[in-house]
Amino acid sequence: MLNKSNTTWPQKPLSEVVDLNPRLDKSAYRDDLEVSFVPMAAVEAGSGRMEVSQTKQFAAVKKGYTPFREGDVLFAKITPCMENGKMAVVPKLTNGIGFGSTEFHVLRPHDGMDPRYVYYFVSAQGFRREAAHHMTGAVGQKRVPQSFLQEASIPVPLLENQRRIVAEIEKQFSRLDEAVASLKRTKANLKRYKAAVLKAAVEGKLTEVWRKAHPDVEPASKLLERILAERQGKWNGRGKYKEPSTVDSSGLPTLPEGWLWASLEQLSWHSAYGTSVKCGYDNSGPNVLRIPNVESGRLDFGDLKFAPKSFQIERDEELSVGDVLIIRTNGSRSLIGRSAVVRQPLMSRSTYASYLIRFRLVQISEVVAWVSTIWDVVFFSPMD
Template structure:
C-alpha cells in the first residue's frame, strides 16, 4: 500500500482514520417519515465529474424511494464508489434538500462528518486525485463493476488539521480555485470558439471562398466539373471495355465485369437545399468519384458474419468505430485469420481508403486509413469510401466529409429504431461539391495551412488546461500537508478535537 502522507504533518495536526471523523453510510429513521413526503432524488448523472456540482432538483415521494436507494441529508459528502464514476471524481457536498432528506443511487457512499469536521475539507480530500488514485488501486469486484468498499473507506487514513485551520484551508482553496476556474472557463470558451472557427473555415472552403482569387487568376486554365465528369465517364467506359476484353479472352478470372451504370442527376429541388457554389463547380453523388472496382463504397459485415469468436491475436486487423474517431489504427487491435478474411473480402479495406463512422450524433466522422497499412476488414458500424484519386483528392474529401456541410446531410439519412445508422445506399445519396483537380490541390494547401494554425492553438489550449488541472492538485497537496495556510498556535489541536468526538460518539 502507498504511504499515506509523504510529508510530516504540523504538530497541531493528526493522522486519523476516516471512520473517526465521519459516519460511513449512516442510516435514517424511515418510520418517522410519511410515504407522501416529497424528497430530493439524486441519480448518478446528477453529480458532475470533477466539479463538485450536484443537481438536487429532481423529487420523488418518500414511499417510492425508501427501499432500494441510498439516503442522505444536507451536509453529507456523496462519494461515487463504482468505476468509472469514482475515478472521474463524482463527489459532492449535499446542499439543502426538499423535505430535509434525499435519496440517490446505491452506487454512492455517504460520508457524514462529525461536529468540528468541515464538510468541505472532507469533500476536497476525498475528491482529490491522489485519494482517488489510491482508492482505484484498492477497488474490489469484476472488471467494469469494481467498487470502493466500505471497509476500505472506514480505515482510510487522512490528515486532520485543527477545526479553525480546516476553515482557513477551505477558504484559501476556494479563493484559489475561483481564480483558477475563471481562467479555465476562458480556455474552454476559446476551445469552443476554435471548434466553431474550424467549421466556418470548412464551410468557406467548400463554398469556394478560400480559392476565389485563385479562380480569378487562373480563369483561362480551369477545367469545369462538367468537363471533368465527362472525362471520368470516358475513362470508366474504356476501363470496362478493357476488363471485358480480358475476361472474354480468358485473361481475367471471376465473374463477367459489369458495365458502368449511368447515375441520375441531382434533382432541382434538392439543389435548392444546398449552399451556392462557384460557377464551374458541381454537386455530385459519391459514386461519381469512387474507384472503378467492386465494393469501392462498402460497409462492415452483418453481426452474424463476424462474431467475437472469430477474433484472433494476430492476422488481418479489424477496424472499429473507435479506430476512426481516435485516428488510431495501431493500438489495441483485434484480428481475424486469412480464411475468414477471404470470406469477408467485400468488406476489406486498403491503405488510403476513407473510413467513415455509420453512427453517432451526428454520424460521419471520417479518417484516412494510413499509407502503408496492411489490408483490413471493417466491422459493422463503419463504412469505406475508396476514391478515384486521379480525379478526387482524398485528403480534401476527408475534410469535406468532416464538415457540417456533409454532417448535416448524413444526420438526415441516419435511420433505425434501436440504433440509428447510415446504410450504403443512403450514403450514396449525399451530395459532394466537385471541381477541377488543380483547384482541389490548391484548396487543400490553403486548408491545411489554416488548420495547422488551429491545431497549434488547440495544443496550446490543451496544454494550458492540463497545467491548470495540475495546479489544482498541487494546491490540494499543499493544503493537506499543512503548507497552504499558516498554523495558529491559539487553535485547539486536532488531538483535542478527536478526543471530543470520541467521547461524544462512544458515550
C-alpha cells in the first residue's frame, strides 16, 4: 500500500473517488435478459483474474445477488477470501451487466480514476492486512465493513500518472511470471535429467566403460550371498529362520552381466510398522517421525512431534543408521511410496509413526549407499 510519507500526491478517502456498492435501477432491464453471473469461486485469489462466461437470466439474479458492471472493482469482504486476495477489475460482461456473490463489495471508480490503479491499491498486502484488522462478525464469518472502505485513504495522482504506475506494475509482474515459468521449466528438466541418469545407472549403462576396465569386480551374486548371510546371522525372530522373498524378474529389464534383481526384503533383516502412540508438539518424550518428516530420500526435522514423557521406545523400535522409512498409507496417493534413509546417527532417540513402515537394511556399505541413492527415483513413481 502506498504511504503518505513518501509521496506528494493528495490523499483522499476511497468514498470520494469511488462509489461503494452502487445501486442498480432494476426497472431498466427485462427479466429475460441474459447477464453474466460470477460466484466467489470464479474470482482467482491473488491474480486479479475472474471468469465471466457463466450467464443467468436477469429475473433469476435481480434479488439476492450483488450487481456490478464493466470496469467496477470487486473486493471480497469475507474471510478468508479477502485475505487471499480475491479482488478483480470486472472485464467485458454479457449485455454489460453482471451479478455475483453477496460477499463482494463493489467499487465503481469515478472519472479520473483508473480501475486498475484502484484494484492494485486495494489488493495490496498492506491494505488487506489493515482490512483484516477492521473485520467484524463471528469467527469464520468475519467481514470487512463498508465503513472501512469508505474511510480508507488512497493517494490520488493524476490519471496519466495512475496509468504509468499500472503499466510499470504489470511490466514487473510480467517479468516475474516469466521468471517463475523459467524456473519451473528448469526444475522439470533437472528432474528428467536426474531420472535419466539414475535409469542409466540401474541399467548398467552409466558404468559400462568402467566395468570393462574392471572385469574382476565382485559379481552381484556374491554380494547377495554376503547380504543373506548377514541377514540370517541377525535373525532374532520367533521360530525357524524364514528365507526372504525373491524377485520374479520375468518382465523386468535385462541387467548387465554380473548383476541381478533383489527384493527389499532380501536387503533388510527386519521390517515393521510404526507406533500408534498419540504424539504432539508439547510433549516431552522421544521424537516420533511422521509423514511430513519423510522427504524424497532424506529426513526433515523441521516439523517434529513427540511422544508422551512416559513413552518408552523398545530397542527394535528405535531408528538407527541404515533404516529405510517408507510411507505406506495416506489420504494423498501421491505420497505413498515416498521414502527416506537414516544416513547418520540421530541427535536424540527417535521412533516412527504407524503410517510408515521401516526396513532395517543389512549393514553392508554397498547396500545402504545404493538404496539411499535410487529408491525414490527408480521405485517410487508419484501418482498425482
